[in-house]
Amino acid sequence: MTEQSLSLEQLRLLASAAGAAPSLHNSQPWRFTPMPDSLGVQVYTDPDRAVPLTDPDGRALHISVGAALFNLRVAGLRLGRDPEVRLLPERDEPHLAGTVRLSRPAPSSPPYGRDLFEAIWQRHSSRQPFANRDVPEVVLGELTAAALGEGAVLSVLEEDGVRRVLSLTGDAERRTHADLARMAETRAWLRLEAPAADGIPAAALGPQDHDARVPMRGFTGRTLSTSPSQRFEALPQLATLSTHGDLPADWLRAGQALQRIWLLATAHGLRASVLHQAVEWPDTRWGLRDPAEGVGHVQLVLRLGYGPPGPATPRRPVDEILDLTGFRDARVGGESSC
Structure with missing residues (x-):
C-alpha cells in the first residue's frame, strides 16, 4: 500500500x-x-x-x-x-x-x-474548419463508452439531429449577440494584445466571420483582420453530452466525462471544440434533447473532426x-x- x-x-x-x-x-x-x-x-x-x-x-x-x-x-x-x-x-x-x-x-x-x-x-480547442472526413465508428464507440464510464451519455448525432442542433445553436448565437450585457461579459475575457494568464487570445478565436454552416461563437461581434474568411465542413460531426440529473454533482460528472472523451479523442488524432451557445438559454437547451428519447439533461455540444490543432491558451x-x-x-x- x-x-x-x-x-x-x-x-x-x-x-x-x-x-x-x-x-x-x-x-x-x-x-x-x-x-x-x-x-x-x-x-x-x-x-x-x-x-x-x-x-x-x-x-x-x-x-x-x-x-x-x-x-x-x-x-x-x-x-x-x-x-x-x-x-x-x-x-x-x-x-x-x-x-x-x-x-x-x-x-x-x-x-x-x-x-x-x-x-x-x-488537448486544445480547435475553432478552425475540419476536413469533410467521418470519424470512424470504432472511435466513436470508444468515446461513447468513455462517457458511460463517468456516468454520462454521449449521443452521436445523425444528419437530422446535427441540423436541429446547428439551428438551435445559431438561434442562441444571434440572441447572445443582441444581449449587450452578455457580449460585454464575453469581451472582458478576450486577450487580444498583451500576454495574459487566462482568457482567450486572438490566435484561439477561430474565424470570426460567422460561417452560417457551423455557428461558432463570435467573441468580438466583428471580423478581425487576423481572422480571414474560411469555410467550415459541410456537415460537422456533433455529439451531445447528457446526464440523468441536473445538479452540481451531475455537472461535475459531465466535466469528468468531457475531459475523458476529449483526451481520448486527442490520443486518436481528433480535434474538438464545444458549441456551448444553445445550453446558455433555457429554451434552446431544452430543444437540444433528442425528441425521440426526451430524457436527460444536455450539458454541452461537442464538435469532433480532423483538422488543424488549436493553439495553446494561456x-x-x-x-x-x-x-x-x-x-x-x-x-x-x-x-x-x-
Missing part, C-alpha cells in the same frame, strides 16, 4: 495538469490545496472567476472543475497512484467540489484503456492555483506519513 505523503514536486505536477483543463472563456475557475494528510488534493470552485450572465447557475463552472478533476486523476496515475474521487464531500463547504485521494498504488493496466497523460498537454501559474498554506514537504524536513 502506498500511504506516502505527496511531495511538493508531485503536488505542483498535479496542479499543473489540473490547470490545463478546458473552461468557459478560459476563465480557469478552480483552486487546489493538499488534503490535511497530504495524501491527495482538494479541489475548489473559484466564484471570483465565474461568468455569471452567461452561466448564472454555475453549470459551466462546475463542468470546468469536473474536467480539472479528471486531469488530476490522470496525473495521479502517472505518479503511480490510484485516484479515489469524492464529489461535494462537505455540505458546509459549498466551494469544495471534490477530493482526489492518492493513497493506493495504481492498477497494473491503464483504467481508461490507454495512458492519457500526454494528451493533457496536447494558463495561470501553479503558484496562483495551488494553496500550500500549512503544507510541509516530507522530503525537506516534514514528518512522513509512510
Whole structure:
C-alpha cells in the first residue's frame, strides 16, 4: 500500500495538469490545496472567476472543475497512484467540489484503456474548419463508452439531429449577440494584445466571420483582420453530452466525462471544440434533447473532426492555483506519513 505523503514536486505536477483543463472563456475557475494528510488534493470552485450572465447557475463552472478533476486523476496515475474521487464531500463547504485521494498504488493496466497523460498537454480547442472526413465508428464507440464510464451519455448525432442542433445553436448565437450585457461579459475575457494568464487570445478565436454552416461563437461581434474568411465542413460531426440529473454533482460528472472523451479523442488524432451557445438559454437547451428519447439533461455540444490543432491558451501559474498554506514537504524536513 502506498500511504506516502505527496511531495511538493508531485503536488505542483498535479496542479499543473489540473490547470490545463478546458473552461468557459478560459476563465480557469478552480483552486487546489493538499488534503490535511497530504495524501491527495482538494479541489475548489473559484466564484471570483465565474461568468455569471452567461452561466448564472454555475453549470459551466462546475463542468470546468469536473474536467480539472479528471486531469488530476490522470496525473495521479502517472505518479503511480490510484485516484479515489469524492464529489461535494462537505455540505458546509459549498466551494469544495471534490477530493482526489492518492493513497493506493495504481492498477497494473491503464483504467481508461490507454495512458492519457500526454494528451493533457496536447488537448486544445480547435475553432478552425475540419476536413469533410467521418470519424470512424470504432472511435466513436470508444468515446461513447468513455462517457458511460463517468456516468454520462454521449449521443452521436445523425444528419437530422446535427441540423436541429446547428439551428438551435445559431438561434442562441444571434440572441447572445443582441444581449449587450452578455457580449460585454464575453469581451472582458478576450486577450487580444498583451500576454495574459487566462482568457482567450486572438490566435484561439477561430474565424470570426460567422460561417452560417457551423455557428461558432463570435467573441468580438466583428471580423478581425487576423481572422480571414474560411469555410467550415459541410456537415460537422456533433455529439451531445447528457446526464440523468441536473445538479452540481451531475455537472461535475459531465466535466469528468468531457475531459475523458476529449483526451481520448486527442490520443486518436481528433480535434474538438464545444458549441456551448444553445445550453446558455433555457429554451434552446431544452430543444437540444433528442425528441425521440426526451430524457436527460444536455450539458454541452461537442464538435469532433480532423483538422488543424488549436493553439495553446494561456494558463495561470501553479503558484496562483495551488494553496500550500500549512503544507510541509516530507522530503525537506516534514514528518512522513509512510
